[in-house]
Amino acid sequence: MENEQQSNSDAKQSLVYTFKIKGHLGQQWLNWFEGLAVTLEEDGNSLLRGPVIDQSALYGILKKIRDLGMPLLSVNFTDSNQPLESGTGEVNDDL
Amino acid sequence: MVVSILATKLYIPPPPPKVVTRSRLIHQLNEGLAAGRKLTLVSAPxxxxxxxxVSGWIASREHTAAWLSLDENDNDPVRFLVYFIGALQTISPNLGADILNILQAPQLPPIDSILTALLNEIAAIPNDFTLVLDDYHLVDAKSVDEALTFLIDHLPPQMHLVITTREDPSLPIPRLRARNQLTEIRASDLRFTASEAAEFFNRIMNLDLSAEEVATLETRTEGWIAGLQLAAISMKGQQDIHGFIQAFAGDHRYIVDYLAEEVLRRQTEDVRGFLLETSILDRLDSSLCDAVTNRTRSKSKLEQLQRGNLFLIPLDEKRRWFRYHHLFADVLRMHLMAEQPDQVPVLHQRASEWFEQNNFTADAIHHALEAKDFDRAANLIERAVPEARRTRQETQLLNWLKALPEEVLQHRPVLSVHYAGTLLQTGLMDGVEKRLQQAEQWLEKEIHKQPIYVDREDFQRLPGLVAMYRAAVSLLNADVTNTMKYAQRVLDLASEEDNLLRGSASSLLGLAYWSSGDLDTTYKMFSNGMNHLLKVGFIPDVIGGSVTLADIQITQGHLREAMSIYERGLQLATKQDAPVVRGAADMHVGMAELYRERNDLITAMQSLQKSKVLGEFNGLPKNPYRWRIAMARILETQGDLEGALDLLDEAEPMYVGDFSPNVRPIQALKARIWIKQGELGKALDWARERELSIEEEPSYLREFEQITFAKILLSQYQSDHTESSLNDAIRLLERLLKSAEAGGRMGSVIEILILQALVYQMKKDIPVSLSALEHALKLAEPENYIRMFVDEGAAMATLFREVAARKIMPDYVGRLLSAFEAERKGIGEETPPSAAPASSSLIEALSQRELDILRLFKTDLSGPEIAQELVIALSTVRTHTKSIYNKLNVNSRRAAVKRAIELGLI
Incomplete structure (x- = not known):
């Protein structure tokens, strides 16, 4: 219920998603993934993180990841009110 | 005429000259084929x-194969099927020629009937073969998935399907798996094992690595082939290979990042630039690359890239067209975007210009849109509209139009009106009004801005086009007044030579008059419209219009004229030297109905058979529904009321609404059968539901139902003998008669007079009864109505004996009496041999090729001579012959010819 309210009230705003990918990605991917920020994890993985306007944009990103053969480890939805820093704590729980 | 097929999509890519032999996987593929499994799924990132x-496997064996490289545009099911057939034609050149024809027509028959026709033709391919659908992940459309599922479910045994994809497709994979009809090869199977990696580096790439080095690379890439290949290219000519491997293994970077940079770094500045700049192209040829890079000598560059194993894949035998491996292309594009973002639109612009000059319109539009040069794109689209509409590429057209920003569309009235037309044609009513208004604002006098268009003549047609689409929208909304208003406006505006506009408007006007019940004007307008459309070659529309025109004639009581309309339609549809045009099947259904009325049930059944043999596929969308209604009426005539009801039930969900009113609703047909069955309660429930009453004003649109209601009242009197039912019926029939006479609907008049005769007979007022009947007979004789009288059964037969005694119209009455007599003796002798093929199985439709062979059967050509005549193999003739025998249920050539003549096929 709470989630639903959240997404309804934020319907006009983008939601923030984090994609965890195996291997360290270079910063040059920023444009390719239309503004997702790349952060590198110590365990050798990368986080692509940023606002995604809707579900079809989300699938567009997944397709790009697929087409580059990047091994995808997890996708997480993040509360857009949280700051955009990376932290290992947010994304490792569903691996 | 046909969606132009890019041969490059059908080219089987040759395996690279030197390639790792993958015997375990080849073995797996061979095994699947030997086990007769339908599908091989190669699914991996x-x-x-x-x-x-897959291409290596195909090259390794003597097995016939076809190939289709899919792309995003194949999400349109029509285009997908066109290419699917195109791929099959590389094996069997004439396959599906008539289906391709159908796919270009303005209205498609049900997709299942197209697929069934296709399966029939595949089933006639004499030898086993494999079709590869490469890159199926690029297809997202549910309609394509469904079509492919249907094909897989009914796949003829000689066909094997291979699908390669990056994601599991939405096909019934678990079911195929459970039935052991699926061979699966997945990422874990495809990874290079240590020994395959060793073979690759040492034998193929001549790198001479140690087992330990190979193992390091294999671990780092986890056997991912693209990674190993990039690594090998990076190591070519490297001084310190061992150091390279150590550095790569110790690095955390994403493999492609690391290696692609390595590969690019090792190219000359010249080659590197070429790779990045040409990465925007989906396919490359040297002249296109020259244009895009603004340099010369692309030809030698492409050769150089091929020699260097730089992921360049040939797309044709002549090595004119190439493409980069998709993964490599993505990486190159990413680098281009990161390093020279400003250059990207410039490159697309140059590509668009080259494609335009070389007449690749779709590519020219694609690159103009990518360049965000929307004015250029809009010009190209506007020019492409007529061809795209004619070849049924509305889906693509709509996608292009949607990609244009509003600011651009606002200045392009011609595009706006075509936008509306495309929406209407794809069945999307939303947005039509908005686009029409957008176009219409340019028609006002006071406008101070300048419209943009490609062709002045198009702009001059604008008022007529806008009005025409408005008339169509109004008619779809059942708004007769506005339909007439706008259609009339079109006729006022359109030039004399504009047959398309005049024909469309005139037909729309006719249909509007139909709803109002003015049949003479309807007929005049509609046939005038058809004449215009005939002049511009819209044959299927004209044939479809015959059904409308004949319906009107039947209502007016002109059965002979209706028959000749169907005959002319049939002539149009079956012109010599051309594939049968859709609509021929519909003509036979219409004729069946007329033969039935003449009490010629055998010919009526044969007409329905002909329609069936031509296949639903050769019919217009309404035909499956009309066929069942006609068949139900025949069964009803034969006394099989349950069978008739079953068919009506089957027909009901098949009703396809169109511009013409449904004046003979199926529920009313059922109610008439219920009356005959003595199920008065059901019939009364129906009448209540339809709110039928004797108070209601008679109207043409409700006439069939109102007459049915009168029949119910008669039947009610027979069961309860309440005087009021009889008086109600008399009053109702009186009013119906006046209305039908005023509207010139003589078919209805005859039916009403017959009911009046019956009602007065019940009232024991024989003189009035006979005078009504005599009136009906006078009207009916010239058109030779039989069943209309005979269907009323014993009571009517009694009246006829009275009529005969008074020597009224002795010839006609004599004929009717003998029909009553035959009916009384039992219907058995009237029943044709092959009655009751209730649900028509499509598989029995003969293909075009089978019809060709049937025609030659009539000659004294031998089998080998027939093969020579048709330029096909003797084995093919044999396969077709077997299939013809099966479908016609015969076992000799003579019997087949006899049967075909009976069915009017040859």
Missing amino acids: AGFGKSTL
Whole structure:
């Protein structure tokens, strides 16, 4: 219920998603993934993180990841009110 | 005429000259084929060597194969099927020629009937073969998935399907798996094992690595082939290979990042620039690359890239067209965007210009849109509209139009009106009004801005086009007044030579008059419209219009004229030297109905058979529904009331609404059968539901139902003998008669007079009864109505004996009496041999090729001579012959010819 309210009230705003990918990605991917920020994890993985306007944009990103053969480890939805820093704590729980 | 087929999509990519032999996988593929499994699914992420494996497998054996490389545009099911057939034609050149024809027509028959016709033709291919659908992940459309599921479910045994994809497709995979009809090759199977990696580095790439080095690379890439290949290219000519491997293994970077940079770094500045700049192209040829890079000598560059194993894949035998491996292309594009973002639109612009000059319109539009040069794109689209509409590429057209920003569309009235037309044609009513208004604002006098268009003549037609689409929208909304208003406006505006506009408007006007019940004007307008459309070659529309025109004639009581309309329609549809045009099947259904009325049930059944043999596929969308209604009426005439009701039930969900009113609703047909069955309660429930009453004003649109209601009242009197039912019926029939006479609907008049005769007979007022009947007979004789009288059964037969005694119209009455007599003796002798093929199985439709062979059967050509005549193999003739025998249920050539003549097929 709470989630639903959240997404309804934020319907006009983008939601923030984090994609965890195996291997360290270079910063040059920023444009390719239309503004997702790349952060590198110590365990050798990368986080692509940023606002995604809707579900079809989300699938567009997944397709790009697929087409580059990047091994995808997890996708997480993040509360857009949280700051955009990376932290290992947010994304490792569903691996 | 046909969606132009890019041969490059059908080219079987040759495996690279030197390639790792993958015997375990080849073995797996062979085994699947030997076990007769329907489908091989090669499903793994990018860069796992899926296509290479399959093309290598195909090259390794003597097995016939076809190939289709899919792309995003194949999400349109029509285009997908066109290419699917195109791929099959590389094996069997004439396959599906008539289906391709149908796919270009303005209205498609049900997709299942197209697929069934296709399966029939596949089933006639004499030898086993494999079709590869490469890159199926690029198809997202549910309609394509469904079509492919249907094909797989009914796949003829000689066909094997291979699908390569980066994601599991939405096909019934678990079911195929459970039935052991699926061979699966997945990422874990495709990874290079240590020994395959060793073979690759040492034998193929001549790198001479130690087992330990190979193992390090294999671990780092986890056997991912694209990674190993990039690594090998990076190591070519490297001084310190061992150091390279150590550095790569110790690095955390994403493999492609690391290696692609390595590969690019090792190219000359010249080659590197070429790779990045041409990465925007989906396919490359040297002249196109020259244009895009603004340099010369692209030809030698492409050769150089091929020699260097730089992921360049040939797309044709002549090595004119190439493409980069998709994964490599993505990486190159990413680098281009990161390093020279400003250059990207410039490159697309140059590509668009080259494609335009070389007449590749779709590519020219694609690159103009990518360049965000929307004015250029709009010009190209505007020019492409007529061809795209004619070849049924509305889906693509709509996608292009949607990609244009509003600011651009606002200045382009011609595009706006075509936008509306495309929406209407794709069945999307939303947005039509908005686009029409957008176009219409340019028609006002006071406008101070300048419209943009390609062709002045198009702009001059604008008022007529806008009005025409408005008339169509109004008619769809059942708004008769506005339909007439706008259609009339079109006729006022359109030039004399504009047959398309005049024909469309005139037909729309006719249909509007139909709803109002003015049949003479309807007929005049509609046939005038058809004449215009005939002049511009819209044959299927004209044939479809015959059904409308004949319906009107039947209502007016002109059965002979209706018959000749169907005959002319049939002539149009079956012109010599051309594939049968859709609509021929519909003509036979219409004729069946007329033969039935003449009490010629055998010919009526034969007409329905002909329609069936031509296949639903050769019919217009309404035909499956009309066929069942006609068949139900025949069964009803034969006394099989349950069978008739079953068919009506089957027909009901098949009703396809169109511009013409449904004046003979199926529920009313059922109610008439219920009356005959003595199910008065059901009939009364129906009448209540339809709110039928004797108070209601008679109207043409409700006439069939109102007459049915009168029949119910008669039947009610017979069961309860309440005087009021009889008086109600008398009053109702009186009013119906006046209305039908005023509207010139003589078919209805005859039916009402017959009911009046019956009602006065019940009232024991024989003189009035006979005078009504005599009136009906006078009207009916010239058109030779039989069943209309005979269907009323014993009571009517009694009246006829009275009529005969008074020597009224002795010839006609004599004929009717003998029909009553035959009916009384039992219907058995009237029943044709092959009655009751209730649900028509499509598989029995003969293909065009089978019809060709049937025609030659009539000659004294031998089998080998027939093969020579048709330029096909003797084995093919044999396969077709077997299939013809099956479908016609015969076992000799003579019997087949006899049967075909009976059915009017030859």
